[in-house]
Amino acid sequence: MKGKNNAVGRWIPEKINGNPVIPFQGVGKYIPDYNKAAPPVASCANYPKDGNKVVPNLREALKKAGIRNGMTVSTHHHFRNGDKVANFLFDTIADMGIKDTRWFPSASFPCHSPIIKHLESGVVHYIEGSMNGPLGEFCSRGKMKGQGVLRSHGGRYRAVQDGQVHIDIAVIGAPTADPFGNANALYGKSACGSIMFALADSQYADKVIMVTDNLVPFPCIPWQINGNNVDFVVEMDEIGDPSKIVSGTTKLTRSPARLLIAELTARFIKESGIMKDGFSFQAGAGGIALAFVIHLKKFMKEAGVKAGWVRGGSTKYLVELLEEGLTNAILDGQTFDLDGIRSMRENPNHVWTSPFTSYSYHGKGHFASMVDVVVLGATEVDVNFNANVVTHSDGMLLHGIGGWQDCLFSKCTILAIPSFRDRIPVIVDRVTTLCGPGELIDVIVTEKGIAINPLRKDLLKALKGSILPIKPIEEIKKEVERICGGPPAPPKVDKNRVVAAIQWVDGTVIDVVYKMM
C-alpha cells in the first residue's frame, strides 16, 4: 500500500476505494481550483403539468428513477435512531435484485443494523458516511467490502457540491410533503424540525424521491426542500418512529463530574469576556452541553447579557433562551426535542439552517466561523490539542463526525470532556484518529482542570489570575494517568488494512481508521 504522511503527520494511502486522495495540507491551505458539480438540466416537458408526482410505491419510484447496479443512493439522518426509510429502501433494492450500491447517508445509526445483511450479501457495497454504533463496528472489523469515508456535515455538502460524490438517486424522508415534492419537517407525526441535511441531495442528485407519511395538498408551506428538484413522491405508512426521532424531554446528565465540567465551561466563557452583549454560541445536545447551557443562562441573566444569536441543534434549553429574550435568534441545524420543533414552527426567529449556510467550507464564508464560542465533545485529545471524535482508544470506529469539524472554525472552540471514561484516559500523547487539528482547538475543560491552547495567548492573558483551575494540559494528563494506572493501551489494529478515511472539511484526508485485530 503506497502513501505518505500529511501535514499533521498521519500516514495517508494514495487511494481510497480506488480513487486518488489528497492528504490534508493544513488548515486553509488547500484551495479548490475547479468548478461545482453540474447536474443534468431537466425540462417541465417531462414532468406532469398538474404537478402530481405521486407514484404508487418506492419500488416503482426506484424503477422510474432508473436504479441499477453500482449506483449511489443517499438518505438523510434527521430521524436519527428512529429512521424507517433507509432499511425499507435497501430491503426494496435487495428485492429488486440490485447489487453493489453505495449508500451515502448523511449519517447512520444503530437502527440501521439491518443494513449489515445487505452489506454481507453485496446489495450495498459500502457506506460513504458517518457510522454510529454497529455499522461502525462492522467497518472496524474489516467486514465492509469498500472503505468507509467519513465527512462532517459541511464536508458532505461540500463533497456533493464539488462533484466528488455523485448521487444517482436521493431518497428523502419528509414528515410533510405535497404531491409536487415540496417538503418540510415541521408538521406530521414524524416531525423532526428540519430536513436540511437533504439539501445537497435535492440540489445535486440525478433523481430525487420524496418519501412521506403525511401527504398534504399543494402547497406544502413552508417548503424546506423544493419540489422543483423532486422527481417522484411516495407515500409510506411510517417513515420513522416518533418516539425515537425526538426525545419528548431532553435528559440532563446526573454525573457530578460532568455537571462540574458544564459549570466550569460556562464560567470560563463568562470570565474570559466572551459572554458579552451580542455574543453567539453553539453547544450540542449531549448531557454536558445541556447542563452548560443552563449554567450559562444563569450567568447571562445575572450579568444582564443578551446573546445576538445562538446555534442549534436546539433543545428546550435553547428555546427558553429565545422565549425569555436572552437571544435574538436560534440558527438551527437540527431539533433534538419537541420544544425545538414547536419553536421552529412558531417563531420566525428560530430559523432552520443548512449544512451549506452553516458549515460548508467551500462557500463564500459560513456561519460556523462567526460563532464566538462553541462547546464540543471528543473521544480523545492529545497534548497538542489535536482531537479524535470517531474512534475509541481501542481503535473501534463508533461515532460520526457530525458538525464537529465544521464547528472548530468558531472563534473559540472548547472541548468539554471528562478526563477519563471507563478508567481510560481521554487526554493522551497521540490520538488514535486525528479528526481535528490542535491549532483550531482552544480550550479543554475537564473535571480535573482547564487547559488553554498555548497558541491562544489572548485567552491565557484574559484568564490570568482567574480562580478557575487553569493548568497546562500535560499536568491534567499526568493526573489522569495516575488515577487510571497509565496511558491507554495502544489500539490493536492491522496497519496494513485501512477500513475508513476521515476527510477534513476541504475534502483532503486528515487520517484513516485501521482494521481491528
Place this chain on the structure above:
Amino acid sequence: MKGKNNAVGRWIPEKINGNPVIPFQGVGKYIPDYNKAAPPVASCANYPKDGNKVVPNLREALKKAGIRNGMTVSTHHHFRNGDKVANFLFDTIADMGIKDTRWFPSASFPCHSPIIKHLESGVVHYIEGSMNGPLGEFCSRGKMKGQGVLRSHGGRYRAVQDGQVHIDIAVIGAPTADPFGNANALYGKSACGSIMFALADSQYADKVIMVTDNLVPFPCIPWQINGNNVDFVVEMDEIGDPSKIVSGTTKLTRSPARLLIAELTARFIKESGIMKDGFSFQAGAGGIALAFVIHLKKFMKEAGVKAGWVRGGSTKYLVELLEEGLTNAILDGQTFDLDGIRSMRENPNHVWTSPFTSYSYHGKGHFASMVDVVVLGATEVDVNFNANVVTHSDGMLLHGIGGWQDCLFSKCTILAIPSFRDRIPVIVDRVTTLCGPGELIDVIVTEKGIAINPLRKDLLKALKGSILPIKPIEEIKKEVERICGGPPAPPKVDKNRVVAAIQWVDGTVIDVVYKMM
C-alpha cells in the same frame, strides 16, 4: 443575413450577437441534453472569518470583484421605476473607465433612461433583458450596438442556470442586509417584499455584490438571498425611491370598457366551473386584473368557494382574500403595494417564490403549470390566438415579457384585453411580434365579447348556452375593424435589421424585433 422559419412561421436569424440560436420548435418540443452551469468553487479560506464582507463603496467592490472590459453585470428590477442601483452602478463603471459591458437586468424601466448615455459612449455594449419604455425605444430605433435578448422571468432563471448567460458580477440591491450578505426585502425604507428575481444571479454569478441602504447586524432574518453566495456588501444612502418602488394604494381602472372586461373575465371563470373549492388563480397588477379580482372575490363569497392558493404579484386585493379566509395561501413573485409587503412580512401563508419555483421551464416542473386559471394582458392577439406582449402594432418595442410566457402554462390562460387601443385594433390577422403560441392561449375576453380557442372543446362545451357573449374571434375582429376603420397599418420596419430576439421559455427563439424605419 442567414436564417430560417421556426415552428410558428417566424423567420429567425442564424445568429444573435454573434452566437448561434435555436429556432422555436413547438411547445415542449425542445428537450435539453446538457448540464447546468458550474460556478467556480469558493473557499472559506478566502473570506473574512468574522463574516464581515462590508467594503467602503461600490467602486471598491467592483474593483475587488475584478471588473474589466466586456464583462456581464446583472441587476434585478424589484425596485421597478424607483430603482437607484443600476444608474449608480453604470455611472461608477463609466467612471472607472470600463467599456463594452453587457447589462443583464431582470428588467429595465423608464427610470433607467440615464443608461442610454452609457450605451452611446460604449460603457454598455448592449442590454440583455426586458426593456420597458425609453430603452426599448432606443433599441427599436437601432441605436443599440448589440442586439437585445428578451426573456420571461422563468426564461432568465433558466438561461443563467443553463449556463447560456454567464454573469461575471451580480449587483443586488437589498432593502435589508447583514455584513455577511444575507438579505431580504421585507424591511427597510426600500422594502419591496421579495428580491427573488436575483436568486439566479446570487447562485451562478462569479462575484456577487450586495448593495443595501439598511445594514443590520448578522443574522438578517429571514434571508431571501443567502449570504453564503455573496462576496461583498456595500452600503449606499438610497437604493431606491420608496414612493416609486411600491404604490401606497393600488389604483383601479375607471374605464367602463376595462371594468366590463374584468367582470366578464370573472363571470367566465365562474360559469366555466373553474371557480370551485380549492382552485387556484393568478392575475397581474394592471387595472383590469385588479378589477377582475374584486369581481371574482364577490362571486367566490356568493358561492361559498374558497381558493386553495393564489399567485401574486400581490396587491391589497389578494391580501384581502388571504385575510378573509378566501384563499389558503398566496405564492408570490413580487409585491406591488404596501399591503403586499406587510402581508408577506406577517403571514406565513404569504410565501415569496422565485423564478425557479414558479416559472423556470428547465426544472422538474413549475408552479405556473399548476395554476387553474391565469388572467393576462397582451398588446396584440391574432385570430389563431397567438399573442404579442412586447411591441405595439407600429413595431416599437416598449414592454418586457415579465412572467407572461411562463404563465401561459396555466391550465386556462385568459387574455383580458380591450379590443382596441387608441383606435388601433388589438385583434389582428398576424401579431407584430409573436411572444406566445396560440395553442397555449385559451380565451380572449374583450369588451366586445369572449372568444374561446377552438382547441379548447371542453371550455366550449362548458359554456354552451351561457348568457356570456361568446363569439368566434374573427367576429370580434371584424367588429373592431369596423369601429377603427380597418386593421392596423403594417409596421414600418427594416426587415434586414434585427434589433432584438424574443426567446421562448426553453431558450429557443420564437420571434425577433426589427429596426423601426
